[in-house]
Amino acid sequence: MGALLGLGLGVGLMLVWSAFAVPRRPRRGSSHRPRVAQLLARAGMSQVSVSSFATLCGLLATAVTLLVEVSTSTPPVAVLFGAMAGYLPVLVVGSRARRRQRSFAEVWPEAVDNLTSAVRAGMSLSDALGGLCERGPEPLRASFGAFALDYQVTGRFEECLDRLKDRLSDPVGDRVVEGLRVAREVGGGELGRLLRHLSGYLRDEARTRSELEARQAWAVNGARVAVAAPWLVLLMMSFQPSVIRRYGSPAGALVLVVAAATCGAAYRLMMRIGRLPVERRIMS
Numbered sequence: 623m624g625a626l627l628g629l630g631l632g633v634g635l636m637l638v639w640s641a642f643a644v645p646r647r648p649r650r651g652s653s654h655r656p657r658v659a660q661l662l663a664r665a666g667m668s669q670v671s672v673s674s675f676a677t678l679c680g681l682l683a684t685a686v687t688l689l690v691e692v693s694t695s696t697p698p699v700a701v702l703f704g705a706m707a708g709y710l711p712v713l714v715v716g717s718r719a720r721r722r723q724r725s726f727a728e729v730w731p732e733a734v735d736n737l738t739s740a741v742r743a744g745m746s747l748s749d750a751l752g753g754l755c756e757r758g759p760e761p762l763r764a765s766f767g768a769f770a771l772d773y774q775v776t777g778r779f780e781e782c783l784d785r786l787k788d789r790l791s792d793p794v795g796d797r798v799v800e801g802l803r804v805a806r807e808v809g810g811g812e813l814g815r816l817l818r819h820l821s822g823y824l825r826d827e828a829r830t831r832s833e834l835e836a837r838q839a840w841a842v843n844g845a846r847v848a849v850a851a852p853w854l855v856l857l858m859m860s861f862q863p864s865v866i867r868r869y870g871s872p873a874g875a876l877v878l879v880v881a882a883a884t885c886g887a888a889y890r891l892m893m894r895i896g897r898l899p900v901e902r903r904i905m906s
Contacts, residue, residue, distance in 0.1 A: 661712070663791035664719035675711065683708025694866050698875035699856070702882060706853070722761075724835075726792045727828045729759035734798065734821040741814055747806050748773055751786075765789045779806070794824065838897075845892035849885045 658672045687704030691697060736757050740750035752770030755763050769786045776782065780803070787799050801820055805813040860866050868874050 658712075660791070661715055661719060663788070664723065665715045666718070666722055666791075667715065668789070668791070675715075679708045679711050682711065690860065694860050694863065696866050696870040698878050699860065699866060699869050702878055703857075723792060723794075725761045726790070727794055727824075727831065729761055730794050730798060731821050731825045731828065733758050733762055734817055734824065737802075738814060738817040738821065741817065747802060747813065748779055748782075751802075762790075798824075841892065841895070845889055848892075849889045852881060852885065 656672055658675060659668075662668055662670050662672070662675060683704045686707035687700045690703045691700035694700065733754055736754060737747075737750050740753055740757075741747065745753070751766060752773060755767030755770050758766055765786060768789055769782055772785055773779065773782045783799050783803055787796055790796075790799075798820065801816055802813075805816045856866075869878055
């Protein structure tokens with residue numbers, strides 16, 4: 623009898639320990655992804671793998687290096703332009719991500735207004751979100767269409783919201799989704815009030831940010847022109863073999879390295895001085 627009691631006590635203590643010792647599975651999000659994967663997701667290219675993107679950069683860098691080497695017979699210049707070409711896809715994807723984020727910021731107030739109207743009409747929150755694939759702004763329709771299909775298949779609202787955040791990969795979208803999550807848990811008349819306040823806040827924020835970006839544009843464009851000008855001159859010099867081959871010497875290679883480092887540091891400094899606060903994704 624004592625052994626049986628001891629065994630039962632031991633099993634009970636083990637169950638209690640396991641309830642507190644087993645960690646909860648973290649919510650799936652972008653905070654644990656590599657930076658390149660996060661950049662691709664923000665650009666709406668989450669279907670592209672990091673390895674494929676890295677392969678594209680490597681192939682482009684190799685092709686340009688070989689082409690410039692054949693044209694100029696100057697390895698330092700070829701390596702320099704190859705490195706620039708390899709970094710070009712990162713710049714293109716980054717520019718696409720910024721444009722996508724700006725377009726989302728402009729249409730989120732309209733999407734929230736549509737949600738408010740649907741909730742007032744008596745629709746459930748899940749149906750209102752799914753309806754944005756038809757009535758919502760064009761940039762958001764694909765993501766909400768995937769949410770509607772996902773919810774029809776699984777019926778798990780919380781998990782569908784998590785996947786919606788991953789598809790959007792947008793800081794404003796994170797705030798909207800988390801606000802809807804909290805409002806759904808609270809229930810009652812708080813949902814309509816929250817949506818009205820959220821719509822007004824997003825409109826004010828988008829208006830203020832657009833004004834600041836318009837004033838910031840001169841600094842960004844000036845920095846880009848200042849950095850690109852020396853390398854455009856070097857590219858023009860590549861058509862003069864007697865001139866460009868001078869950079870094939872150790873001294874010429876040193877000049878190119880110092881110039882590249884100086885331009886990179888100056889560009890980063892200029893962008894840092896003129897940049898606006900970057901919104902970070904929350905609870906992702």
